[in-house]
Amino acid sequence: MRVTDVTITATLTDVEAQAFAQLLKRVSFSDYEQRAVSTTEAYAMVYAGEKIREALKAQGYAPR
Numbered sequence: 523m524r525v526t527d528v529t530i531t532a533t534l535t536d537v538e539a540q541a542f543a544q545l546l547k548r549v550s551f552s553d554y555e556q557r558a559v560s561t562t563e564a565y566a567m568v569y570a571g572e573k574i575r576e577a578l579k580a581q582g583y584a585p586r
Contacts, residue, residue, distance in 0.1 A: 547585035
C-alpha cells in the first residue's frame with residue numbers, strides 16, 4: 523500500500539471547533555480500538571486525531 527499525505531480543509535464555527543477539540547481531548551485509544559477493524563487502523567485513527575487536535579490548537583482551540 524502506497525502512503526501519501528492528504529491535506530484537508532474544513533470550515534467550522536467557533537462552537538464546532540471548540541467542541542471537536544474537547545472530543546479529541548476526551549477520546550481514548552480504547553474508543554478508537556472499539557471502532558477499528560484492526561489495531562493498526564486504531565493507531566492510524568489516533569495519529570490522525572492528534573494531527574487534527576494539533577491543528578485546532580494552532581488556531582487557538584486548545585481544550586480547556
